[in-house]
Amino acid sequence: MSEKIKIEISKEVYEKAVKLAEEAGFPSVEALIEFLIEEASESTEGEEISKEDEEKIKERLRDLGYI
Amino acid sequence: MVNRPHGGRLVNRVVKGRRKEALLEEALEIPRISISYERVIDLLDIAHGAFSPLEGFLVQEDYLHVLHDMRLHDDTPWTIPIILDVDPDEIVGLKEGDDIALFYDDKPIALMKIEEVYGWDKKIHSQLVYKTTDVNHPGVAKTMERKELLIGGRIDLLNDPPNRFSDIVLWPIETRVLFREKGWRTIAAFQTRNVPHRGHEYVQKAALTFTDGLLIHPLLGWKKKGDYKDEVIIRAYKALIEHYYPKNVVVLTGLMMNMHYAGPREAIHHAIVRKNFGATHFIVGRDHAGVGNYYGPYEAWELFNEFPDLGITPLFIREAFYCRKCGGMVTEKTCPHTDQDRLKISGTRIRAMLRKGEIPPEHMMRPEVAKVIIEFENPFVE
Ligand SMILES: [Zn+2]
Numbered sequence: 001m002s003e004k005i006k007i008e009i010s011k012e013v014y015e016k017a018v019k020l021a022e023e024a025g026f027p028s029v030e031a032l033i034e035f036l037i038e039e040a041s042e043s044t045e046g047e048e049i050s051k052e053d054e055e056k057i058k059e060r061l062r063d064l065g066y067i
Numbered sequence: 068m069v070n071r072p073h074g075g076r077l078v079n080r081v082v083k084g085r086r087k088e089a090l091l092e093e094a095l096e097i098p099r100i101s102i103s104y105e106r107v108i109d110l111l112d113i114a115h116g117a118f119s120p121l122e123g124f125l126v127q128e129d130y131l132h133v134l135h136d137m138r139l140h141d142d143t144p145w146t147i148p149i150i151l152d153v154d155p156d157e158i159v160g161l162k163e164g165d166d167i168a169l170f171y172d173d174k175p176i177a178l179m180k181i182e183e184v185y186g187w188d189k190k191i192h193s194q195l196v197y198k199t200t201d202v203n204h205p206g207v208a209k210t211m212e213r214k215e216l217l218i219g220g221r222i223d224l225l226n227d228p229p230n231r232f233s234d235i236v237l238w239p240i241e242t243r244v245l246f247r248e249k250g251w252r253t254i255a256a257f258q259t260r261n262v263p264h265r266g267h268e269y270v271q272k273a274a275l276t277f278t279d280g281l282l283i284h285p286l287l288g289w290k291k292k293g294d295y296k297d298e299v300i301i302r303a304y305k306a307l308i309e310h311y312y313p314k315n316v317v318v319l320t321g322l323m324m325n326m327h328y329a330g331p332r333e334a335i336h337h338a339i340v341r342k343n344f345g346a347t348h349f350i351v352g353r354d355h356a357g358v359g360n361y362y363g364p365y366e367a368w369e370l371f372n373e374f375p376d377l378g379i380t381p382l383f384i385r386e387a388f389y390c391r392k393c394g395g396m397v398t399e400k401t402c403p404h405t406d407q408d409r410l411k412i413s414g415t416r417i418r419a420m421l422r423k424g425e426i427p428p429e430h431m432m433r434p435e436v437a438k439v440i441i442e443f444e445n446p447f448v449e
Contacts, residue, residue, distance in 0.1 A: 025373060027138060035376035035378065046072045048079060058248065066320075
Protein backbone atom coordinates (compact mmCIF):
# COMPACT_ATOMS: atom_id res chain seq x y z
CA MET A 1 0.00 0.00 0.00
CA SER A 2 3.08 2.22 -0.05
CA GLU A 3 4.67 4.35 -2.76
CA LYS A 4 6.60 2.49 -5.45
CA ILE A 5 10.01 3.25 -6.98
CA LYS A 6 11.99 1.74 -9.86
CA ILE A 7 15.22 -0.19 -9.43
CA GLU A 8 17.67 -1.60 -11.94
CA ILE A 9 19.02 -5.13 -11.69
CA SER A 10 21.05 -7.23 -14.12
CA LYS A 11 19.15 -8.96 -16.89
CA GLU A 12 20.40 -12.38 -15.75
CA VAL A 13 19.09 -11.89 -12.22
CA TYR A 14 15.85 -10.50 -13.57
CA GLU A 15 15.36 -13.54 -15.77
CA LYS A 16 16.08 -15.82 -12.84
CA ALA A 17 13.59 -13.84 -10.79
CA VAL A 18 10.91 -14.17 -13.46
CA LYS A 19 11.40 -17.92 -13.53
CA LEU A 20 11.49 -18.22 -9.75
CA ALA A 21 8.39 -16.07 -9.31
CA GLU A 22 6.55 -18.20 -11.81
CA GLU A 23 7.61 -21.50 -10.28
CA ALA A 24 6.92 -20.47 -6.71
CA GLY A 25 3.56 -18.92 -7.56
CA PHE A 26 4.35 -15.26 -6.88
CA PRO A 27 2.03 -12.98 -8.82
CA SER A 28 4.93 -10.83 -10.05
CA VAL A 29 8.69 -10.33 -9.84
CA GLU A 30 8.02 -7.30 -7.63
CA ALA A 31 6.12 -9.45 -5.14
CA LEU A 32 8.97 -11.97 -5.08
CA ILE A 33 11.63 -9.31 -4.48
CA GLU A 34 9.62 -7.50 -1.82
CA PHE A 35 8.99 -10.79 -0.06
CA LEU A 36 12.66 -11.86 -0.08
CA ILE A 37 13.89 -8.50 1.18
CA GLU A 38 11.29 -8.39 3.92
CA GLU A 39 12.24 -11.91 4.97
CA ALA A 40 15.84 -10.82 5.35
CA SER A 41 15.09 -7.68 7.37
CA GLU A 42 15.11 -7.15 11.11
CA SER A 43 11.85 -7.73 12.89
CA THR A 44 11.49 -4.41 14.70
CA GLU A 45 11.49 -2.64 11.37
CA GLY A 46 8.04 -1.53 10.42
CA GLU A 47 7.02 -0.67 13.96
CA GLU A 48 6.89 2.97 14.91
CA ILE A 49 7.18 3.01 18.65
CA SER A 50 8.91 5.44 21.01
CA LYS A 51 10.90 4.31 24.05
CA GLU A 52 8.24 5.94 26.18
CA ASP A 53 5.40 4.03 24.52
CA GLU A 54 7.34 0.80 24.81
CA GLU A 55 7.74 1.36 28.56
CA LYS A 56 4.00 2.01 28.87
CA ILE A 57 3.27 -1.22 27.04
CA LYS A 58 5.61 -3.16 29.30
CA GLU A 59 3.92 -1.65 32.33
CA ARG A 60 0.52 -2.78 31.06
CA LEU A 61 1.87 -6.25 30.30
CA ARG A 62 3.21 -6.45 33.85
CA ASP A 63 -0.10 -5.25 35.31
CA LEU A 64 -1.97 -7.91 33.37
CA GLY A 65 0.48 -10.59 34.48
CA TYR A 66 1.94 -11.31 31.05
CA ILE A 67 5.50 -10.54 32.16
CA MET B 68 12.61 -13.15 15.58
CA VAL B 69 9.12 -11.77 15.94
CA ASN B 70 7.55 -11.69 12.48
CA ARG B 71 7.41 -8.55 10.37
CA PRO B 72 4.04 -6.88 9.89
CA HIS B 73 2.13 -7.77 6.73
CA GLY B 74 3.02 -5.31 3.98
CA GLY B 75 6.12 -4.24 5.90
CA ARG B 76 4.76 -1.63 8.31
CA LEU B 77 2.56 -1.93 11.37
CA VAL B 78 -0.33 0.46 10.91
CA ASN B 79 -1.25 2.73 13.79
CA ARG B 80 -4.31 4.93 13.23
CA VAL B 81 -5.09 5.52 16.89
CA VAL B 82 -5.23 9.25 17.60
CA LYS B 83 -3.91 10.36 20.95
CA GLY B 84 -3.27 13.44 23.09
CA ARG B 85 -4.09 16.94 21.91
CA ARG B 86 -4.80 15.87 18.37
CA LYS B 87 -7.45 13.53 19.72
CA GLU B 88 -9.14 16.35 21.64
CA ALA B 89 -9.17 18.54 18.56
CA LEU B 90 -10.52 15.78 16.34
CA LEU B 91 -13.20 14.83 18.86
CA GLU B 92 -14.49 18.40 18.67
CA GLU B 93 -14.36 18.27 14.91
CA ALA B 94 -16.27 14.99 14.95
CA LEU B 95 -19.26 16.69 16.56
CA GLU B 96 -19.43 19.32 13.82
CA ILE B 97 -19.04 17.33 10.62
CA PRO B 98 -21.55 14.96 8.95
CA ARG B 99 -21.93 11.69 10.78
CA ILE B 100 -22.78 8.11 9.92
CA SER B 101 -23.89 5.55 12.47
CA ILE B 102 -22.16 2.20 12.23
CA SER B 103 -22.84 -1.25 13.65
CA TYR B 104 -20.80 -2.94 16.37
CA GLU B 105 -19.27 -5.21 13.75
CA ARG B 106 -17.92 -2.21 11.84
CA VAL B 107 -16.57 -0.84 15.14
CA ILE B 108 -14.61 -4.08 15.49
CA ASP B 109 -13.26 -3.63 11.94
CA LEU B 110 -12.23 -0.10 12.87
CA LEU B 111 -10.36 -1.32 15.94
CA ASP B 112 -8.55 -3.98 13.90
CA ILE B 113 -7.53 -1.42 11.28
CA ALA B 114 -6.47 1.28 13.72
CA HIS B 115 -4.48 -1.03 16.00
CA GLY B 116 -2.64 -2.65 13.11
CA ALA B 117 -4.23 -6.10 13.21
CA PHE B 118 -5.25 -5.50 9.58
CA SER B 119 -1.93 -3.96 8.45
CA PRO B 120 -1.34 -2.76 5.78
CA LEU B 121 -4.97 -1.54 5.59
CA GLU B 122 -5.35 2.03 6.82
CA GLY B 123 -9.07 2.20 6.27
CA PHE B 124 -11.98 0.57 4.50
CA LEU B 125 -11.17 -0.69 1.01
CA VAL B 126 -11.48 1.59 -2.00
CA GLN B 127 -12.92 0.05 -5.15
CA GLU B 128 -9.64 -0.90 -6.83
CA ASP B 129 -8.48 -2.83 -3.77
CA TYR B 130 -11.95 -4.26 -3.20
CA LEU B 131 -12.08 -5.72 -6.72
CA HIS B 132 -8.54 -7.06 -6.48
CA VAL B 133 -9.33 -8.74 -3.16
CA LEU B 134 -12.53 -10.18 -4.55
CA HIS B 135 -11.03 -11.58 -7.75
CA ASP B 136 -7.32 -12.11 -7.00
CA MET B 137 -7.23 -12.38 -3.20
CA ARG B 138 -4.64 -9.59 -3.21
CA LEU B 139 -4.59 -5.82 -2.80
CA HIS B 140 -3.88 -3.79 -5.94
CA ASP B 141 -0.15 -3.85 -5.09
CA ASP B 142 -0.19 -7.70 -4.92
CA THR B 143 -0.05 -7.93 -1.11
CA PRO B 144 -2.06 -11.03 -0.15
CA TRP B 145 -5.49 -10.11 1.26
CA THR B 146 -8.49 -12.41 1.08
CA ILE B 147 -11.40 -10.93 3.05
CA PRO B 148 -12.81 -7.56 1.89
CA ILE B 149 -12.93 -5.10 4.77
CA ILE B 150 -15.68 -2.76 3.65
CA LEU B 151 -17.99 -0.08 5.02
CA ASP B 152 -21.53 -0.15 3.70
CA VAL B 153 -23.94 2.81 3.71
CA ASP B 154 -27.39 3.65 2.43
CA PRO B 155 -27.53 6.27 -0.32
CA ASP B 156 -29.64 8.55 1.91
CA GLU B 157 -26.97 8.48 4.63
CA ILE B 158 -24.49 10.22 2.37
CA VAL B 159 -26.72 12.74 0.59
CA GLY B 160 -24.72 15.91 -0.09
CA LEU B 161 -21.40 14.25 0.67
CA LYS B 162 -18.68 13.92 -1.93
CA GLU B 163 -15.31 12.31 -2.31
CA GLY B 164 -12.71 14.13 -0.24
CA ASP B 165 -15.14 15.02 2.56
CA ASP B 166 -14.48 14.03 6.16
CA ILE B 167 -17.15 12.21 8.09
CA ALA B 168 -17.48 11.06 11.68
CA LEU B 169 -18.35 7.42 12.39
CA PHE B 170 -20.64 7.12 15.39
CA TYR B 171 -21.55 4.10 17.46
CA ASP B 172 -24.11 4.24 20.24
CA ASP B 173 -24.28 8.04 19.86
CA LYS B 174 -20.56 8.42 20.46
CA PRO B 175 -17.91 9.40 17.92
CA ILE B 176 -15.58 6.45 17.34
CA ALA B 177 -13.55 7.52 14.33
CA LEU B 178 -13.06 10.03 11.55
CA MET B 179 -12.95 8.93 7.96
CA LYS B 180 -11.96 10.60 4.73
CA ILE B 181 -14.31 9.58 1.94
CA GLU B 182 -11.90 8.58 -0.79
CA GLU B 183 -14.52 6.85 -2.88
CA VAL B 184 -18.18 5.84 -2.95
CA TYR B 185 -19.00 2.82 -5.09
CA GLY B 186 -21.58 0.15 -5.68
CA TRP B 187 -21.19 -3.56 -5.18
CA ASP B 188 -22.84 -6.75 -6.29
CA LYS B 189 -23.65 -8.80 -3.21
CA LYS B 190 -24.23 -11.99 -5.21
CA ILE B 191 -20.84 -11.83 -6.91
CA HIS B 192 -19.31 -10.84 -3.59
CA SER B 193 -20.87 -13.86 -1.86
CA GLN B 194 -19.96 -16.28 -4.62
CA LEU B 195 -16.31 -15.21 -4.59
CA VAL B 196 -15.79 -14.78 -0.85
CA TYR B 197 -18.01 -17.62 0.44
CA LYS B 198 -18.15 -19.78 -2.69
CA THR B 199 -21.93 -19.81 -2.42
CA THR B 200 -24.93 -17.49 -2.63
CA ASP B 201 -26.98 -19.69 -0.30
CA VAL B 202 -28.50 -17.40 2.34
CA ASN B 203 -28.33 -20.21 4.88
CA HIS B 204 -24.61 -19.54 4.99
CA PRO B 205 -24.13 -17.07 7.88
CA GLY B 206 -21.60 -14.99 5.94
CA VAL B 207 -23.88 -14.73 2.92
CA ALA B 208 -26.85 -13.88 5.15
CA LYS B 209 -24.86 -11.03 6.69
CA THR B 210 -23.72 -9.83 3.27
CA MET B 211 -27.28 -9.73 1.95
CA GLU B 212 -28.35 -7.61 4.93
CA ARG B 213 -25.70 -5.01 4.23
CA LYS B 214 -26.40 -1.64 2.63
CA GLU B 215 -26.27 -0.72 -1.04
CA LEU B 216 -23.13 1.41 -1.32
CA LEU B 217 -19.58 1.11 -0.06
CA ILE B 218 -17.31 3.91 1.02
CA GLY B 219 -13.58 3.54 1.01
CA GLY B 220 -11.05 5.68 2.81
CA ARG B 221 -8.59 6.02 5.64
CA ILE B 222 -9.77 6.16 9.21
CA ASP B 223 -8.52 7.73 12.43
CA LEU B 224 -9.67 6.03 15.62
CA LEU B 225 -10.70 8.46 18.34
CA ASN B 226 -12.26 6.18 20.95
CA ASP B 227 -11.95 2.52 21.79
CA PRO B 228 -15.52 1.84 22.86
CA PRO B 229 -15.89 0.33 26.34
CA ASN B 230 -15.10 -3.33 26.23
CA ARG B 231 -15.60 -5.87 28.98
CA PHE B 232 -12.62 -7.82 27.72
CA SER B 233 -10.09 -5.01 27.91
CA ASP B 234 -8.03 -6.99 30.45
CA ILE B 235 -7.60 -9.90 28.07
CA VAL B 236 -7.20 -8.06 24.76
CA LEU B 237 -3.71 -7.22 23.52
CA TRP B 238 -3.06 -5.43 20.22
CA PRO B 239 -0.21 -6.24 17.80
CA ILE B 240 2.28 -3.73 19.14
CA GLU B 241 1.72 -5.18 22.62
CA THR B 242 2.18 -8.83 21.66
CA ARG B 243 5.29 -7.85 19.68
CA VAL B 244 6.82 -6.19 22.72
CA LEU B 245 5.74 -9.18 24.81
CA PHE B 246 7.28 -11.79 22.51
CA ARG B 247 10.56 -9.90 22.34
CA GLU B 248 10.56 -9.54 26.10
CA LYS B 249 10.12 -13.32 26.37
CA GLY B 250 12.92 -13.86 23.89
CA TRP B 251 10.74 -15.92 21.55
CA ARG B 252 11.97 -16.12 17.98
CA THR B 253 9.29 -18.45 16.67
CA ILE B 254 5.67 -18.26 17.70
CA ALA B 255 2.82 -20.52 16.59
CA ALA B 256 -0.61 -18.91 16.70
CA PHE B 257 -3.80 -20.84 17.33
CA GLN B 258 -7.17 -19.46 16.26
CA THR B 259 -10.22 -20.57 18.20
CA ARG B 260 -13.86 -19.88 19.06
CA ASN B 261 -14.15 -22.92 21.26
CA VAL B 262 -13.32 -24.33 24.67
CA PRO B 263 -10.28 -26.59 24.47
CA HIS B 264 -10.66 -30.35 24.15
CA ARG B 265 -7.86 -32.90 23.94
CA GLY B 266 -7.67 -32.60 20.16
CA HIS B 267 -6.96 -28.86 20.40
CA GLU B 268 -4.36 -29.46 23.08
CA TYR B 269 -2.70 -32.04 20.86
CA VAL B 270 -2.34 -29.76 17.83
CA GLN B 271 -1.13 -26.88 19.99
CA LYS B 272 1.50 -29.05 21.60
CA ALA B 273 2.51 -30.54 18.26
CA ALA B 274 3.22 -26.98 17.08
CA LEU B 275 4.90 -26.03 20.31
CA THR B 276 7.33 -28.90 19.87
CA PHE B 277 8.96 -26.81 17.14
CA THR B 278 8.37 -23.21 18.19
CA ASP B 279 9.52 -21.17 21.17
CA GLY B 280 6.06 -20.04 22.09
CA LEU B 281 2.36 -20.53 21.49
CA LEU B 282 -0.17 -17.75 21.06
CA ILE B 283 -3.67 -18.94 21.93
CA HIS B 284 -5.86 -16.36 20.27
CA PRO B 285 -9.63 -16.80 20.73
CA LEU B 286 -11.92 -14.48 18.81
CA LEU B 287 -14.01 -12.34 21.10
CA GLY B 288 -17.07 -10.31 20.30
CA TRP B 289 -19.83 -11.37 18.01
CA LYS B 290 -21.05 -14.91 18.61
CA LYS B 291 -23.96 -16.93 17.35
CA LYS B 292 -26.55 -18.69 19.48
CA GLY B 293 -25.26 -21.89 21.04
CA ASP B 294 -21.58 -20.85 20.90
CA TYR B 295 -19.59 -20.97 24.13
CA LYS B 296 -19.59 -17.59 25.85
CA ASP B 297 -16.36 -15.63 25.58
CA GLU B 298 -15.70 -15.69 29.33
CA VAL B 299 -16.20 -19.47 29.37
CA ILE B 300 -13.58 -19.93 26.64
CA ILE B 301 -11.09 -17.74 28.47
CA ARG B 302 -11.63 -19.44 31.83
CA ALA B 303 -11.44 -22.90 30.27
CA TYR B 304 -8.14 -22.06 28.58
CA LYS B 305 -6.74 -20.60 31.80
CA ALA B 306 -7.49 -23.93 33.52
CA LEU B 307 -5.85 -25.90 30.72
CA ILE B 308 -2.73 -23.73 30.76
CA GLU B 309 -2.47 -23.85 34.53
CA HIS B 310 -2.60 -27.62 34.69
CA TYR B 311 -1.11 -28.84 31.42
CA TYR B 312 1.37 -26.33 29.99
CA PRO B 313 4.84 -25.43 31.20
CA LYS B 314 5.25 -21.90 32.52
CA ASN B 315 6.26 -19.26 29.99
CA VAL B 316 5.54 -21.02 26.74
CA VAL B 317 1.98 -19.81 26.22
CA VAL B 318 0.35 -16.42 25.79
CA LEU B 319 -3.44 -16.39 26.01
CA THR B 320 -5.04 -13.22 24.73
CA GLY B 321 -8.35 -12.37 23.10
CA LEU B 322 -8.73 -10.93 19.63
CA MET B 323 -11.58 -8.59 18.81
CA MET B 324 -12.33 -9.61 15.25
CA ASN B 325 -15.37 -10.47 13.18
CA MET B 326 -16.00 -14.01 12.05
CA HIS B 327 -17.11 -14.55 8.44
CA TYR B 328 -17.19 -18.36 8.09
CA ALA B 329 -15.46 -17.93 4.73
CA GLY B 330 -13.47 -21.16 5.12
CA PRO B 331 -10.29 -21.22 2.98
CA ARG B 332 -10.20 -17.46 2.37
CA GLU B 333 -10.68 -16.79 6.03
CA ALA B 334 -7.91 -19.22 6.98
CA ILE B 335 -5.51 -17.04 4.95
CA HIS B 336 -6.98 -13.94 6.60
CA HIS B 337 -6.50 -15.45 10.06
CA ALA B 338 -2.87 -16.20 9.24
CA ILE B 339 -2.24 -12.65 7.97
CA VAL B 340 -3.73 -11.14 11.11
CA ARG B 341 -1.60 -13.36 13.38
CA LYS B 342 1.48 -12.34 11.40
CA ASN B 343 0.68 -8.76 12.41
CA PHE B 344 0.61 -9.90 16.03
CA GLY B 345 4.17 -11.19 15.52
CA ALA B 346 3.47 -14.89 15.00
CA THR B 347 5.80 -16.77 12.65
CA HIS B 348 3.64 -19.89 12.34
CA PHE B 349 -0.08 -20.41 12.11
CA ILE B 350 -1.94 -23.61 12.91
CA VAL B 351 -4.50 -24.49 10.25
CA GLY B 352 -6.87 -27.20 11.33
CA ARG B 353 -9.59 -29.24 9.74
CA ASP B 354 -12.33 -27.17 8.06
CA HIS B 355 -10.73 -23.97 9.29
CA ALA B 356 -13.28 -21.14 9.61
CA GLY B 357 -15.81 -23.32 7.85
CA VAL B 358 -19.49 -23.83 8.51
CA GLY B 359 -21.91 -26.57 7.46
CA ASN B 360 -20.67 -28.48 4.41
CA TYR B 361 -19.68 -25.51 2.28
CA TYR B 362 -15.94 -26.29 2.24
CA GLY B 363 -13.88 -29.45 2.03
CA PRO B 364 -12.24 -30.43 5.34
CA TYR B 365 -8.74 -29.66 4.08
CA GLU B 366 -9.59 -27.17 1.33
CA ALA B 367 -8.04 -24.31 3.30
CA TRP B 368 -4.68 -26.10 3.25
CA GLU B 369 -4.65 -26.10 -0.54
CA LEU B 370 -5.28 -22.38 -0.79
CA PHE B 371 -2.07 -21.67 1.13
CA ASN B 372 -0.18 -22.97 -1.95
CA GLU B 373 -1.27 -19.86 -3.82
CA PHE B 374 0.46 -17.61 -1.28
CA PRO B 375 4.20 -18.33 -1.21
CA ASP B 376 4.66 -14.69 -0.19
CA LEU B 377 2.35 -14.83 2.82
CA GLY B 378 5.26 -14.37 5.22
CA ILE B 379 3.88 -16.70 7.89
CA THR B 380 4.32 -20.46 7.85
CA PRO B 381 1.14 -22.51 7.97
CA LEU B 382 1.25 -25.64 10.12
CA PHE B 383 -1.16 -28.18 8.76
CA ILE B 384 -2.13 -30.51 11.55
CA ARG B 385 -4.80 -33.15 11.10
CA GLU B 386 -7.65 -33.77 13.44
CA ALA B 387 -6.49 -35.70 16.51
CA PHE B 388 -8.18 -38.55 18.32
CA TYR B 389 -7.38 -41.05 21.03
CA CYS B 390 -6.14 -44.51 20.03
CA ARG B 391 -6.30 -47.36 22.54
CA LYS B 392 -3.62 -49.38 20.77
CA CYS B 393 -1.23 -46.42 20.47
CA GLY B 394 -2.13 -45.44 24.00
CA GLY B 395 -2.41 -41.73 23.34
CA MET B 396 -3.50 -38.88 21.12
CA VAL B 397 -2.74 -39.52 17.45
CA THR B 398 -3.74 -38.42 13.96
CA GLU B 399 -4.49 -40.24 10.74
CA LYS B 400 -0.87 -39.59 9.86
CA THR B 401 0.65 -41.11 12.99
CA CYS B 402 -1.62 -44.06 13.82
CA PRO B 403 -2.00 -47.23 11.69
CA HIS B 404 -5.01 -48.65 13.55
CA THR B 405 -8.67 -48.82 12.67
CA ASP B 406 -11.77 -47.10 13.95
CA GLN B 407 -12.30 -49.98 16.39
CA ASP B 408 -9.38 -48.76 18.47
CA ARG B 409 -9.95 -45.08 17.98
CA LEU B 410 -12.02 -42.81 20.16
CA LYS B 411 -13.08 -39.75 18.19
CA ILE B 412 -13.41 -36.47 19.99
CA SER B 413 -16.85 -35.16 19.28
CA GLY B 414 -17.46 -31.47 19.92
CA THR B 415 -21.19 -32.15 19.74
CA ARG B 416 -21.00 -34.86 22.36
CA ILE B 417 -18.82 -32.78 24.67
CA ARG B 418 -21.30 -29.93 24.34
CA ALA B 419 -24.28 -32.17 25.13
CA MET B 420 -22.59 -33.56 28.23
CA LEU B 421 -21.50 -30.18 29.52
CA ARG B 422 -25.01 -28.87 28.97
CA LYS B 423 -26.27 -31.56 31.36
CA GLY B 424 -23.54 -30.67 33.86
CA GLU B 425 -21.62 -33.90 33.18
CA ILE B 426 -17.84 -34.23 32.91
CA PRO B 427 -16.89 -35.71 29.49
CA PRO B 428 -14.51 -38.70 29.37
CA GLU B 429 -10.89 -37.80 29.98
CA HIS B 430 -9.75 -38.73 26.48
CA MET B 431 -12.03 -35.96 25.19
CA MET B 432 -11.57 -33.17 27.69
CA ARG B 433 -9.36 -32.50 30.68
CA PRO B 434 -11.47 -32.77 33.86
CA GLU B 435 -10.07 -29.47 35.19
CA VAL B 436 -11.30 -27.75 32.03
CA ALA B 437 -14.73 -29.42 32.12
CA LYS B 438 -15.15 -28.49 35.78
CA VAL B 439 -14.59 -24.80 35.07
CA ILE B 440 -17.16 -24.90 32.25
CA ILE B 441 -19.94 -26.61 34.19
CA GLU B 442 -19.47 -24.16 37.05
CA PHE B 443 -21.06 -21.54 34.77
CA GLU B 444 -24.81 -21.39 35.14
CA ASN B 445 -25.13 -21.29 31.36
CA PRO B 446 -21.89 -21.57 29.39
CA PHE B 447 -23.63 -21.01 26.04
CA VAL B 448 -24.77 -17.89 24.21
CA GLU B 449 -28.57 -17.64 24.43
ZN1 LIG C 1 -3.24 -46.23 16.89
